[in-house]
Amino acid sequence: MIKKYKNKWFAVLLVMGIFLIASSIAWAKTENTRTVTSQEIRESAENYLINSLDWDPESMDISIKYEARDLELPEGKLLLDFVKINNPRGVGRIPLTALVKVDGKFIKRLRVNAKVAVYQDVVKTVSSIQRGNVISVSDVVMERTRTERVLKDIPTTLDKVIGQAATRNLxxxxxxxxxDLKKVPTVKRGSRVIILARKGSVKITAPGTVREDGFKNSIVQVVNLETKKMIYAEVINGNTVEVRF
Incomplete structure (x- = not known):
């Protein structure tokens, strides 16, 4: 009888001991680990790209793809050390590697995929423009466009387009x-102009003919129609050239 009670109490004590040990392990695990969610990893990747790419943060549209489970990590100072893989352009698809470290100790490596689009200011035509025609204010507008590739060789202000001639049909x-653009000469070969010469308060003018195309502030050959002599003068505007002394 006594032996029977001893066995019963031993079983009860054994169950209680196992329960206490399991509780202690669970408590220790709760106290000594931390959870890093997938959302935190995506946000860290986005912040890394914002700080490492050359684009204005306001002009970027970043999409992060990381669908793995949350991470259970030891307590300590967490570092997600991101590295870009083979995308010097900084736009389009950008694969990332993240080295997970706690207190400087490497824990694991993550793969994260990012897609970066940027908004760029561009000049767009609002009507068809024939080759050789001079582009006017009514032909073009500024527009902000979203792109996943770098747009190169583009003017970003209207003043770089208006007044230029189209090199092809647009x-x-x-x-x-x-x-698509070429400068329009301020004066063209054969144009009649006024030749202006100044020295002190004295100003002399004479009619002339331009012998070559010229742009504002450039030097062109001009024939003085009164003396029939060839001179060199600076283009002031479409009607005037000036001889500099």
């Missing part, structure tokens, strides 16, 4: 590039 809605 369709309505086309993004204008510098190679």
């Amino acid at each position: 369709q309505n809605g086309k993004i204008v590039k510098f190679r």
Whole structure:
């Protein structure tokens, strides 16, 4: 009988001991680990790209893809050390590697995929422009466009386009590039101009004919129609050239 009670109490004590040990392990695990959620990893990747890419943060549209489970990590100072893989352009698809470290100790490596689009200011045509035509204010507008590739060779202000001549036919809605443009001469070969010469308060004018195309502030050959002599003068505007002494 006594032996029977001893066995019963021993079983009860054994169950209580196992329960206490399990509780202690669970408590220790709760106290000594931390959870890093997938959302935190995505936010860290986005912050890394914002700080490491050359684009204005306001012009970037970043999408992060990371669908793995949350991480259970030891307590300590956490570092997610991100590295870009093979994308010097900083736009489009950008694979990332994140080294997870706690208190400087490497824990694991994560793979994160990012896609970066940027908004760029461009000049677009609002009507068809024929080759050789001079582009006017009514032909183009500024527009902010979203792109996943770097737009190169593009003017970003209207003043770099208006007054230029089209080097080819431009369709309505086309993004204008510098190679689509050429400067229009201020004076053209054969144009009649006024030749201006000044020295002190004395100003002399004479009629002339331009012998070559010229742009504002450039030097061109001009024939003085009164003396029939060839001179060199600076282009002031479409009607005037000036001889500098």
